[in-house]
Amino acid sequence: MEVTHAIESRQSIGRVTQEPISREMIERLLDSAVHAPNHRITEPWRFHVFTGKGRGEFAKARAETARLMAEAEGDEEDLISGRVNRERKKAFRSPVVIAVISEAGRDEVETLENYAACAAAVQNIQLTAHSLGLGCIWRTGPVAYHDHMRRFFDLKDGDQIVAYLCIGYPDMGERQRRRTPAAEQTIWHEG
Numbered sequence: 001m002e003v004t005h006a007i008e009s010r011q012s013i014g015r016v017t018q019e020p021i022s023r024e025m026i027e028r029l030l031d032s033a034v035h036a037p038n039h040r041i042t043e044p045w046r047f048h049v050f051t052g053k054g055r056g057e058f059a060k061a062r063a064e065t066a067r068l069m070a071e072a073e074g075d076e077e078d079l080i081s082g083r084v085n086r087e088r089k090k091a092f093r094s095p096v097v098i099a100v101i102s103e104a105g106r107d108e109v110e111t112l113e114n115y116a117a118c119a120a121a122v123q124n125i126q127l128t129a130h131s132l133g134l135g136c137i138w139r140t141g142p143v144a145y146h147d148h149m150r151r152f153f154d155l156k157d158g159d160q161i162v163a164y165l166c167i168g169y170p171d172m173g174e175r176q177r178r179r180t181p182a183a184e185q186t187i188w189h190e191g
Ligand SMILES: Cc1cc2nc3c(=O)[nH]c(=O)nc-3n(C[C@H](O)[C@H](O)[C@H](O)COP(=O)(O)O)c2cc1C
Pocket: 010, 011, 012, 013, 014, 137, 138, 139, 140, 141, 177
């Protein structure tokens, strides 16, 4: 697929089938990620791939996180178990989930730039998935960033959770995409 076409036709695909994705395909996605630009070649990305029964570990961590959050917010037990179940289920919405982690840099600027590099890596994965006929959505949210999830991934200070990429064969059609033309957001400085 031509790159500009891939960029312009990619959409977040939140509904996918449970058809398994081959390991070879997943590796292609990851290999595309590491081609992203990264300042001082820090290669700050770390990936956790959850597939098949392996999603159970992710589901458990999400469910535990949901419980901690609900308890902290003072929910009653029946509300808590509803939240816990909903979070557990989310881990199984797609056959593959790739968590993308950005490692801390040696100083604040490098940490910031490492995150930027990881965001570029995420987009490489999204575009490669699209070109392979796969659907992908970048997911985050309060559960995603919670300290309990940080402990699950054994993160150190300054490491950051960048994305949970939920990937599978699309089970939805194209949507209308809304984008403000770049011309409206651009100031030209010309000679
Ligand atoms: C940092 C980041 C976090 C996101 N988190 C979520 C999320 O938690 N849930 C979700 O449905 N989409 C999430 N998205 C995807 C956006 O909703 C999506 O990119 C946006 O709606 C534009 O749609 P498009 O990707 O089809 O162009 C996230 C995107 C980014 C860049």
